[in-house]
Amino acid sequence: MDIFLQQLINGLTLGSVYAIVALGYTMVYGIIQLINFAHGEVVMVGAMVALSVISALTGAQIGLPPVVIVLAGIACAIPACMAIGYGMERIAYRPLRKAPRLAPLITAIGISIILQHVALLVFSRNPLSFPQIMPNPVFEIAGAHISAVQIAIIGGSVVVMAGLTFLVYRTRLGIAMRATSENVQVAGLMGVNIDRVISSTFVIGAALAAIAGVMIGTYYGIAHYTMGAMLGLKAFSAAVLGGIGNLAGAMLGGVLLGVVEAMGAGYIGEFTDLCQAPWIAGLMTERCADGGNFVLFGSNYQDVFAFLVLIAVLIFRPSGLLGERVSDRA
Amino acid sequence: MMRLFRGGKDSPVAARAAILLVGLALLVLPFALAQAGTAWVRITNLAILFALLALGLNIVVGFAGLLDLGYIAFYGVGAYCYALLASPHFGLHLPFWVILPIGAALACLFGVLLGAPTLKLRGDYLAIVTLGFGEIIRILLNNLAQPINITNGPQGITLIDPFRIAGFDFSKPERWFGLMVSGPIKYYYLLLVVLIVVMVVNVRLQDSRIGRAWVAIREDETAAQAMGINTRNVKLLAFAMGASFGGIAGGMFAAMQSFISPESFVLVESIMVLAMVVLGGMGNIWGVVLGAVLLSFVPELLRYTVEPMQKAIFGRTLVDPEVIRMLLFGLALVLMMLYRPAGLWPSRTRRRELAPAKR
Numbered sequence: 001m002d003i004f005l006q007q008l009i010n011g012l013t014l015g016s017v018y019a020i021v022a023l024g025y026t027m028v029y030g031i032i033q034l035i036n037f038a039h040g041e042v043v044m045v046g047a048m049v050a051l052s053v054i055s056a057l058t059g060a061q062i063g064l065p066p067v068v069i070v071l072a073g074i075a076c077a078i079p080a081c082m083a084i085g086y087g088m089e090r091i092a093y094r095p096l097r098k099a100p101r102l103a104p105l106i107t108a109i110g111i112s113i114i115l116q117h118v119a120l121l122v123f124s125r126n127p128l129s130f131p132q133i134m135p136n137p138v139f140e141i142a143g144a145h146i147s148a149v150q151i152a153i154i155g156g157s158v159v160v161m162a163g164l165t166f167l168v169y170r171t172r173l174g175i176a177m178r179a180t181s182e183n184v185q186v187a188g189l190m191g192v193n194i195d196r197v198i199s200s201t202f203v204i205g206a207a208l209a210a211i212a213g214v215m216i217g218t219y220y221g222i223a224h225y226t227m228g229a230m231l232g233l234k235a236f237s238a239a240v241l242g243g244i245g246n247l248a249g250a251m252l253g254g255v256l257l258g259v260v261e262a263m264g265a266g267y268i269g270e271f272t273d274l275c276q277a278p279w280i281a282g283l284m285t286e287r288c289a290d291g292g293n294f295v296l297f298g299s300n301y302q303d304v305f306a307f308l309v310l311i312a313v314l315i316f317r318p319s320g321l322l323g324e325r326v327s328d329r330a
Numbered sequence: 331m332m333r334l335f336r337g338g339k340d341s342p343v344a345a346r347a348a349i350l351l352v353g354l355a356l357l358v359l360p361f362a363l364a365q366a367g368t369a370w371v372r373i374t375n376l377a378i379l380f381a382l383l384a385l386g387l388n389i390v391v392g393f394a395g396l397l398d399l400g401y402i403a404f405y406g407v408g409a410y411c412y413a414l415l416a417s418p419h420f421g422l423h424l425p426f427w428v429i430l431p432i433g434a435a436l437a438c439l440f441g442v443l444l445g446a447p448t449l450k451l452r453g454d455y456l457a458i459v460t461l462g463f464g465e466i467i468r469i470l471l472n473n474l475a476q477p478i479n480i481t482n483g484p485q486g487i488t489l490i491d492p493f494r495i496a497g498f499d500f501s502k503p504e505r506w507f508g509l510m511v512s513g514p515i516k517y518y519y520l521l522l523v524v525l526i527v528v529m530v531v532n533v534r535l536q537d538s539r540i541g542r543a544w545v546a547i548r549e550d551e552t553a554a555q556a557m558g559i560n561t562r563n564v565k566l567l568a569f570a571m572g573a574s575f576g577g578i579a580g581g582m583f584a585a586m587q588s589f590i591s592p593e594s595f596v597l598v599e600s601i602m603v604l605a606m607v608v609l610g611g612m613g614n615i616w617g618v619v620l621g622a623v624l625l626s627f628v629p630e631l632l633r634y635t636v637e638p639m640q641k642a643i644f645g646r647t648l649v650d651p652e653v654i655r656m657l658l659f660g661l662a663l664v665l666m667m668l669y670r671p672a673g674l675w676p677s678r679t680r681r682r683e684l685a686p687a688k689r
Binding site: 295 | 391395397399447448451452454455457458459461462463465466469472473476477597598601604608649653656657659660661662663664666667668671
């Protein structure tokens with residue numbers, strides 16, 4: 001039981017980060033039907049910037065309280081990512097808005113390679129590690145452990161999601177964004193400044209990515225220039241799982257994917273241990289004797305689950321859990 | 331061969347002379363390169379190998395317009411198939427003419443397995459799913475060392491047999507007519523022949539009924555369906571054919587390098603092949619080969635120029651040539667899409683589509 005609860009907590013933590021990244025994918029997709037392939041790299045830049053600022057401030061020994069240092073890291077990462085999000089849209093996507101779908105996807109791949117290697121040049125080839133500046137007390141609930149960082153990540157992501165929901169459903173910009181995602185031309189005729197709405201969508205998505213970057217950086221205690229690709233893919237899978245273009249869907253999909261992944265990693269070894277199956281164990285008595293095992297797939301297959309979920313969703317329910325059935329607008 | 335040269339109809343004599351000259355140059359090339367170092371012959375071989383890969387991907391991306399971001403997985407399947415069936419790892423040493431078809435068929439099977447459920451998806455979803463598929467294959471290659479050691483994990487497989495035909499060994503240097511012919515040079519000729527065969531196959535495919543169906547699907551899937559094309563099967567065929575070309579190239583890669591590891595089959599490689607197709611001109615066979623050659627040689631040239639230059643100016647290497655190479659790939663993808671979406675050497679159809687209507 002405690003493994004179950006433990007993996008649930010780990011999954012929820014990871015899932016909240018996925019959810020925030022997935023929001024960035026889903027907002028952009030909802031408005032211009034583009035998979036912003038480089039979004040994962042924005043998360044990476046956020047993590048790298050925040051960690052280097054935090055390391056620098058810690059190393060300077062000015063005597064700032066740790067909370068201020070972390071906040072300063074976030075405060076530097078957000079504008080940096082926003083600038084990247086804006087620049088990316090302006091340079092690589094806006095000129096191609098009317099081009100065939102393949103074109104912006106290919107530029108997005110190009111942008112993500114460029115971002116990765118610029119990050120390699122600016123920061124370092126080696127992983128940046130997160131300095132231990134704050135105590136990270138671990139609490140115990142019913143036999144499972146939850147750390148303060150995990151609580152902060154889950155709590156922070158709830159706040160971020162609430163803020164985004166408010167922005168989209170209660171502000172003028174939010175109304176403009178929803179109008180644009182309904183129909184770009186008509187929204188334009190109604191006086192919505194389309195270019196500005198699309199730019200702000202990218203910028204908001206990038207700000208979310210920065211926050212997610214800080215979260216994942218503190219959670220794993222490490223940031224690396226290649227971390228964005230896999231994270232981005234998983235978050236995209238989460239967005240598709242929830243129904244791409246749907247905000248609540250991205251949140252749900254992110255959390256679900258995190259839990260599926262953690263549970264999968266926790267239990268796959270047990271499920272694929274052939275010694276657990278009596279009729280096979282009988283054939284391999286010498287290997288299975290004395291509690292021996294014959295595990296086909298271990299937890300090192302953790303990364304596979306996101307893709308399996310993605311492929312399964314796309315085959316059985318392409319519109320996702322909460323998505324509406326959309327016609328092919330190619 | 332004549333069909334490969336479009337200018338052929340206008341002046342046959344000049345065209346024939348040109349073919350003769352190019353052919354002679356290609357025959358002499360490895361010996362000229364060997365003067366600069368065997369490394370350059372190896373680089374040329376890799377360039378041809380990448381041209382083969384790019385031609386395979388071109389069927390999928392260029393002809394049928396399906397963006398495949400996991401293409402390198404098929405290359406990996408072919409390479410591992412060869413490595414497992416012709417190395418001391420399992421103690422199997424089958425001849426290559428047995429393994430290459432197996433590798434191609436296996437890659438083709440994987441292509442169909444991937445394509446069958448996913449090809450009804452819209453293009454951008456397909457791209458992500460193929461990317462995921464590529465990653466799954468890579469993770470499998472890395473982890474299938476336990477509990478039964480199949481792929482030997484990250485260490486890869488070593489001592490893979492070279493190509494051998496009845497005592498003629500492609501990896502051993504030999505003296506022909508007083509000329510020293512090294513292993514890489516032998517492989518060069520083999521690869522060149524394979525490249526020409528694949529190009530001819532591609533040209534014939536392009537003008538065939540299937541090729542026209544692919545282009546029709548790329549241009550407008552709904553219209554193509556209305557014209558009576560079974561879009562699902564035709565798309566599946568593109569996937570399967572692209573995959574089997576990848577499998578063959580993979581087998582040759584394994585034999586040539588005699589060592590493979592999952593390192594060679596990562597996402598970046600998929601993107602590199604895609605960059606070659608895009609740079610050269612999606613859908614144009616000559617353009618794709620040009621793209622492959624350019625993107626294989628420019629980074630090597632950079633390695634030999636940028637590094638000494640940096641050493642001379644700054645006293646040390648500031649920017650790794652590998653990083654410059656990747657930055658160039660990224661820039662090439664972005665700039666090509668922005669300014670020359672049809673590629674450096676666009677196909678005729680693409681040029682016609684993109685040119686403003688004259689009448």
